[in-house]
Amino acid sequence: MASDFRLKEQLPELTDQIVATYTKVGAIHHLGHCALPNYDVIISCIDDLKDILFPGYRRREGLHIGNVTYHVGDLIDGLHDKLTTQIARALRQDDRVTGRKSEDCDYEAKGQAMAIAFLHRIPELRTILATDARAAFDGDPACRSIDEVVFCYPGLEAITSHRIAHELRRLGVPFIPRMMSEWAHKQTGIDIHPGATIGESFFIDHGTGVVIGETCEIGHHVKIYQGVTLGALSFATDGDGNLVRGHKRHPTIEDYVVIYANATILGGKTVVGHHSVIGSSVWLTHSVVPHTTVTMEKPKLRIRAEIPDELKPELNYQI
Amino acid sequence: MASDFRLKEQLPELTDQIVATYTKVGAIHHLGHCALPNYDVIISCIDDLKDILFPGYRRREGLHIGNVTYHVGDLIDGLHDKLTTQIARALRQDDRVTGRKSEDCDYEAKGQAMAIAFLHRIPELRTILATDARAAFDGDPACRSIDEVVFCYPGLEAITSHRIAHELRRLGVPFIPRMMSEWAHKQTGIDIHPGATIGESFFIDHGTGVVIGETCEIGHHVKIYQGVTLGALSFATDGDGNLVRGHKRHPTIEDYVVIYANATILGGKTVVGHHSVIGSSVWLTHSVVPHTTVTMEKPKLRIRAEIPDELKPELNYQI
Amino acid sequence: MASDFRLKEQLPELTDQIVATYTKVGAIHHLGHCALPNYDVIISCIDDLKDILFPGYRRREGLHIGNVTYHVGDLIDGLHDKLTTQIARALRQDDRVTGRKSEDCDYEAKGQAMAIAFLHRIPELRTILATDARAAFDGDPACRSIDEVVFCYPGLEAITSHRIAHELRRLGVPFIPRMMSEWAHKQTGIDIHPGATIGESFFIDHGTGVVIGETCEIGHHVKIYQGVTLGALSFATDGDGNLVRGHKRHPTIEDYVVIYANATILGGKTVVGHHSVIGSSVWLTHSVVPHTTVTMEKPKLRIRAEIPDELKPELNYQI
């Protein structure tokens, strides 16, 4: 290698300069404190849970009714240990951030209690996820079987992670639900905040670009397409100009609503009544009563037979 | 660890409750039946095919014309075995879902025949993918070389996986094409249904959020930007209210069409004539003749010098 | 296995046919030339840099101020070696593509010089990334702590990779910056071209579908939501119909601008003045002066109490 070893001699000095920024530029390092939840372990928990919720599809082949108890029992036991530790870390870190003080041992005990409470929710989660899978099959004419939904539909992947994350958040687990929802976001392009409440038989088709905000409330049998935003209109601030966190900023979607691709629905007071249909690319910031159809007014398009100059460069294929 | 071992004693009971849901809540498990196609093997097939289609770019360094035959021959041989097994699994599962019955040995033999038929399509695939790579280079002023296209362009990654998946579907392989297209969707944010027919010299730029439906027909030299939806207007149902699956629901795009970002084109009868240009964010549900330019009418924007109250909270940076 | 070994006998012939396309169909293979930058090594460089920029969050647990120097020093040293080699490869390949000729040893030496110059930018990068993390916390009412930003926000992940890629490009490193930005695009759905210039305290929320073009110039304290495109209006061609590469094609966004979801701003001469607000789904192709608010004119929606026939099929859930 032709690289010059003498030039490397500046690296120790550079290292010192970088480390110096760790004390000067605070906030974005995590040094000298208790351990944070471990991302890889959190992801492995999601994977374990998917194996339990949809047994036989992914990591382990050859499962049948005679051996599935062993497989699930083994996973549940491991999940108990992993979740206990990770929730304890999250609780400790949350207290540090908020300035609360608790006894160390408490964290482990609370973590275990939350882990067990969560695991008891799994049968219920399976029941509701079965309605979601069914809704996908019923709602997509390109779909041939429920197996295809479980195997291939990003919408089911996103709602599965969301239902897991939402349960943990409901139990008061800090930090971890957001890590889970971001993981699902990364995998699917669907960004559902763990705080959102979503009813059964929920179906997101294609899904890339969907954003569902923290305080959304969504009913049963709702169907959403790619690029839909259920967002906030604006953020309140307190007297000091700081954001007010936690109040309802995102819309309510009632039962049997369909929202087509790239529609945008904004505002905490916006309610879309049940059995309504929101058309593709609609931009809605107020409520509509049940059984309403909202579409874009016949969009005024400029249609010209001649291609305008500024678009022509694109067409250099023709020649 | 301070976690209480006695609390874990409830886990076996919980395990039994979860397993009980496997018989109560059907559909979303795969227990006691024949093996499904294995996702990891399918992904490895895509990776092997990319190494064959674009040799020298990714997994294996040091390929040259003198050794590439060995490398490719080795991959082809392995692909034959992997595809044979996976296609056989898919065929068997498809028969199970649809209630057909076939002899077990048939599946392996049919799988092998389909695998070999597919592998014979590779030279043709390379030829057409070379036109896609060229189209990307010609169509993006930020691009410096074809190498950059092969290495860095998600559009080429998506169309590569699509062309593979589409060939398999054309040969009658169930299930696996959708697994492949979902993998590409996850990697690139581009969701092309394996059923879509796409001509040569196809280029998707940026690509996130693009959705191309099952029955789309796309000509040669078509160029598409991020967020474009080529979708269905509505779904037909039969007398029992069930979706009618399989008929043409998505638009036809003729040769030399350019579709800019976030445009939405819907409907199985919608035809965009050749050499047309569809502008950014246009929403189109009817056909246009060749050589047409469609843009949004000068959008009516509300432009105010004063910032409205409901947007002000955002601006707390100023102070 | 029931597969027929005799059928495999055609594979060698097929292999030869495929290899024959490597000489017939050029461009999309990389055979017999010098090594390209290695994607996996480039990704590992990004991961190393994230560990240095945000120590204690991801790969390595148990970092504290007493041991972080060792950890960082070790990473810096390894980065020096990896970047030197990879940049040298990129320079060599760039010369090949452009037809320039240089001495072999030069590449290593130049690669090392660029690697060291880049590493010296790390303290500065940390300082500016701290403002980005702060902007995310200040700008999202759903966010509880800076830790959550570093751990969970795809926007921070995207801007981190961008700032790294942008520095390398500024130093004249070919190829690698685009590989890095595509990696970030794949992870987050946010596509920022390494050429874009972005000021401090930058925040992208949710982010899926965001596209920021090569010649964008973005000021300080800018905030962008999902689906925003900062793109080109049209591409210039030279006399031969080839694209003119490199001139300013993308907009300028001044300080303290907020751009809401799915807004599209196009054109190299378009300037959004400071302290402006661009509303959700706005489509803007001309400049606006500072302190301007641009929203869609009250969109004309068709709101009907009765659901139109063509949408009814969707509602088969009701029964």
Next chain:
Amino acid sequence: MASDFRLKEQLPELTDQIVATYTKVGAIHHLGHCALPNYDVIISCIDDLKDILFPGYRRREGLHIGNVTYHVGDLIDGLHDKLTTQIARALRQDDRVTGRKSEDCDYEAKGQAMAIAFLHRIPELRTILATDARAAFDGDPACRSIDEVVFCYPGLEAITSHRIAHELRRLGVPFIPRMMSEWAHKQTGIDIHPGATIGESFFIDHGTGVVIGETCEIGHHVKIYQGVTLGALSFATDGDGNLVRGHKRHPTIEDYVVIYANATILGGKTVVGHHSVIGSSVWLTHSVVPHTTVTMEKPKLRIRAEIPDELKPELNYQI
């Protein structure tokens, strides 16, 4: 890299020459036939079995009486599948070698029957291995606990693998027992042929270099030290000069015998009577009655105060 690409041009020709030897030089390749047992799978079976036989020591932490059923049940199920496949391969290959012919399906069925028969032997194996572990603790004054035996004693590792291999051989499984005993040999330096019959409470201390031949018969409570050979005196040949395989060629060791380091006992008719002691380095080719002690006659050593010339070079440390 300075290596000359033109020199590599001879490699294809060389490859052809090597491949030509595959038909010319037979026997030591395995091409075009059915699959052999897979070494890595066989090793994973041994590891699974060790987890079942000695739960809690190695791969899986946190096992307790409440979850061990899941863990073991999962392993047993996987072992059933792995052993069924591997035994079927071994049976098929054995028929090929010996020129027998059987129906393909038979192999799987026979493999499964043998796998299940073997798994039913596990409770018995645990019982006898517990006597082996106890014998190690009782027989080594340096040993502090049974845990230490299970964790650290190569003798227990060797006898565990042997008892597994011996059971499989007893059931008529070809090939695999030898693969297992060689694996144990590689790990421990103790070479026990799967054919050897060994009673309970068996202890090998240190063990490196121990060889126990195919037709050995060893009673209960036998203790052996490193370097002991229980071998054959000579091999019989048939009229054609070929070895006669299978008859008893190795000694019989009765109950409560101790054999010290590096002793050699040879011959199929040699019987060491119970409660006998064979001293270190003894070379024995005939039987001894029970309760016999055999030691080397006071070895005649040459002891000189002066160091002979030919040994002096060793002592150049002195100077």
Next chain:
Amino acid sequence: MASDFRLKEQLPELTDQIVATYTKVGAIHHLGHCALPNYDVIISCIDDLKDILFPGYRRREGLHIGNVTYHVGDLIDGLHDKLTTQIARALRQDDRVTGRKSEDCDYEAKGQAMAIAFLHRIPELRTILATDARAAFDGDPACRSIDEVVFCYPGLEAITSHRIAHELRRLGVPFIPRMMSEWAHKQTGIDIHPGATIGESFFIDHGTGVVIGETCEIGHHVKIYQGVTLGALSFATDGDGNLVRGHKRHPTIEDYVVIYANATILGGKTVVGHHSVIGSSVWLTHSVVPHTTVTMEKPKLRIRAEIPDELKPELNYQI
């Protein structure tokens, strides 16, 4: 697969039978108690320590004096954490075995104290290991450089692990030293008990089959060849017939002694005086004064020109 699923139905019953043995056949399981030291972590500690003791030879390439501090500092920090946890586990388990009771927190604190005390011994260990490496170079005419010793000599590998294990044992760490010495035994065939005391400049050549007992005392500049046993003559028992553990049972070897291959020296009272030479295959159970040479008396061999019948079968190659 032709295996019969109904036959698998007996596996749950078998699982229950196996689990039943966990309560019936005690001792050789580790269920429901505190965690044992983890073998894989212990091995990784040895590997880390080798990187520190002999930097630049194995896992990490490109170390130089400018970056080695970072590398070593990072390893030391990690070792502190790993050793603290593992020693704490070993102490807790030791108390359980011996029936002692201590406070939980104590284990961690004691573990840390022992870990730090051990780490402080590393400079001394390096100094003495340098004498061992030198002794190997000086003692083997086939050796070309010290690099070759560090890279290729199993004797150095064994003594390195021994010196580490011996230090830990000296500090009162239970269990782990034996795990380490067994790992070295498995790698090299050299079995040195951690209790043995060994002076500097120690060299074992080839080494397979060497056994050095717990209470051996070995001086400086001692050289040992393969197959040498330094063992016990016999074991004392107490009134109940139980072994007396811990008293001196193995020989003392003074400075500058050479012991040739396969020699056996036994007994706790046996002292080999300094500058003595013990010849190959000698069997010695009593002391010899300094400067003594002990060789086998000219062994009486039976040398016949005619090959005896019982050996002839071997020679069937001749024909």
Next chain:
Amino acid sequence: MASDFRLKEQLPELTDQIVATYTKVGAIHHLGHCALPNYDVIISCIDDLKDILFPGYRRREGLHIGNVTYHVGDLIDGLHDKLTTQIARALRQDDRVTGRKSEDCDYEAKGQAMAIAFLHRIPELRTILATDARAAFDGDPACRSIDEVVFCYPGLEAITSHRIAHELRRLGVPFIPRMMSEWAHKQTGIDIHPGATIGESFFIDHGTGVVIGETCEIGHHVKIYQGVTLGALSFATDGDGNLVRGHKRHPTIEDYVVIYANATILGGKTVVGHHSVIGSSVWLTHSVVPHTTVTMEKPKLRIRAEIPDELKPELNYQI
């Protein structure tokens, strides 16, 4: 974790002390020089070579005569690159150790030349290894097939690695042959110095503890059992007391000789004539003419019906 963070504050100081020993205690570090051969790469070369020499047995399943060319061609090409680099490193390091000086580029070129020369020896190696495998089958009555020899016999593994290492040494490659022979030693307990010359049809049975010295010369059809040493009698020194390296120190074994377990044959002038048989545990330091049988004289054993007191403690099992 209860470990005290303040105690860790001494670790940086300790790190400095350790690093200080790198300059004080030389020789056993490799800092600041050119790269050494990489052990893991060397091992992967051995594994690749085994796949070429014995195709179809280990890493790759499903090889047949139709695809083996691809597999072998791919491996040969990779071996060329790996060996070229590693031999260049070894040559550079050898020059450094011996104080020679060469041009940098030379190393790569010489490395490539040696790599190619070595690869051309593979057909010859296969031919001779086939005789070794045959000799094992013919020489072991417990062996059922040649497949078993290739799969399970450590003797074949050792001689394979030796023949590879010996070829490299013959070509003048420093360092790497010893790394290979030590790897084989570690795997099999058989220690053959790469310098030893060994004829065809060589068989080592069991093998643990076998040592074959650097200057041994072994003819055809030789058979050796476990624990055999072919060693040096004594080492010559020069006037300064340094070892004379390189002259013949180890015995010559002529064709058709059999050496039984634990025999020791020493001395560079010792020649065992062809068709001789050396019995188990014989200790031989002089030559014997062809067709000689050497056995231990009927060993004088002390055989007592009563067990001596010093051995009794062993027998506490009886009670």
